Amino acid sequence: GAVVSQHPSWVICKSGTSVKIECRSLDFQATTMFWYRQFPKQSLMLMATSNEGSKATYEQGVEKDKFLINHASLTLSTLTVTSAHPEDSSFYICSASDSGVFGETQYFGPGTRLLVL
Amino acid sequence: GENVEQHPSTLSVQEGDSAVIKCTYSDSASNYFPWYKQELGKRPQLIIDIRSNVGEKKDQRIAVTLNKTAKHFSLHITETQPEDSAVYFCAAIPLGYSTLTFGKGTMLLVSP
Numbered sequence: 030g031a032v033v034s035q036h037p038s039w040v041i042c043k044s045g046t047s048v049k050i051e052c053r054s055l056d057f058q059a060t061t062m063f064w065y066r067q068f069p070k071q072s073l074m075l076m077a078t079s080n081e082g083s084k085a086t087y088e089q090g091v092e093k094d095k096f097l098i099n100h101a102s103l104t105l106s107t108l109t110v111t112s113a114h115p116e117d118s119s120f121y122i123c124s125a126s127d128s129g130v131f132g133e134t135q136y137f138g139p140g141t142r143l144l145v146l
Numbered sequence: 147g148e149n150v151e152q153h154p155s156t157l158s159v160q161e162g163d164s165a166v167i168k169c170t171y172s173d174s175a176s177n178y179f180p181w182y183k184q185e186l187g188k189r190p191q192l193i194i195d196i197r198s199n200v201g202e203k204k205d206q207r208i209a210v211t212l213n214k215t216a217k218h219f220s221l222h223i224t225e226t227q228p229e230d231s232a233v234y235f236c237a238a239i240p241l242g243y244s245t246l247t248f249g250k251g252t253m254l255l256v257s258p
Binding site: 061063071072073075078122126133134135136137138139140142 | 178180182187188189190191192195235239244245246248249250251
């Protein structure tokens with residue numbers, strides 16, 4: 030159990046375009062989903078926390094108008110990088126937790142590698 | 147907020163040796179401490195976790211110890227194998243919160 034999928038696995042786009050990344054919990058209902066960003070050889074940086082049906086909570090320094098997060102259901106959260114620029118190129122990873130069965134445990138998706146040209 | 151320090155940043159061992167990675171945390175209210183293993187280009191995978199009401203937990207070659215007084219916890223890997231090579235992250239979360247605070251990671255290299 031506790032499988033999280035992410036789509037797409039990689040994307041290359043032109044500067045100025047928007048990119049949507051999907052995160053799904055396949056075999057459990059995720060009350061909370063998290064979006065992280067990871068640069069090469071660095072740790073995971075939390076961008077935002079989203080709860081189903083409510084607005085995401087963004088970490089300090091993360092532009093909410095640039096990184097749009099929607100958590101429409103208990104199994105799906107999306108991250109849209111709007112007007113992407115080369116500095117947005119990174120590895121984006123989502124995770125999901127179920128405050129019931131798994132408690133605080135977070136299970137990670139496989140990540141999406143974004144390259145903005 | 148919580149601050150997690152992790153050491154060492156890199157660790158090289160010979161196959162069969164033990165490896166120890168240490169983390170300290172700042173918030174005494176933290177009560178859940180997971181360890182994740184991340185292979186290059188892949189997702190972090192939970193390998194073991196411990197809660198504050200337990201001092202030690204073991205799962206085959208992997209063990210985690212927790213010292214609440216000193217606010218530090220450690221990952222112990224015995225009889226290391228080349229496939230243990232990866233980046234390991236510790237994390238902590240205070241009671242009542244949902245967000246994990248991660249350490250900066252330790253790159254473990256196990257040489258045959």
